[in-house]
Amino acid sequence: MAFMEWTPEMSVGLAELDDDHKMLVRVINQLATNTGQAGALRQCIFALMRYAEFHFAREEHVMQACGFTALPEHKLEHEDFTAQIQALAKRFEEDPEAAAPEINEKLLDYLKNWLTHHILIVDMAYRPLVEDKPEARRAAQAFKAAELWRAN
Ligand SMILES: [Fe+2]
Incomplete structure (x- = not known):
């Protein structure tokens, strides 16, 4: 059984964003089963950076399309997440083998919170x-398509 499961109570009302959040749950589960290996931790950090980006x-694109007024404050939290992951990644890369167990633990704690x-x-x-807003779904899907196009 996984350390953590995504449950319907975690739904934010849009399948695309729920899928992104499920990916975060997968990373949490990987960290929870990692026995302090530097290689596995590096993979998680890489996934988190891509996730954040x-x-x-x-998510911000969807919120903007739906006229969410608290967007600036919400963006600040996203920036803080990115900064925290980058700071942990930097500490890890200074001495990967020795730092892996501690950074793994800190990252897991941070992600659970x-x-x-x-x-x-x-x-x-x-x-x-x-929820149930066609413009929200369009914004989420358009962003996905644009991102895929950019990656190719
Ligand atoms: Fe968010």
């Missing part, structure tokens, strides 16, 4: 605005 941009505070409380604030 892509998911936050998409992020999930309970940011996704379950802060993200939930936009749920009424995006």
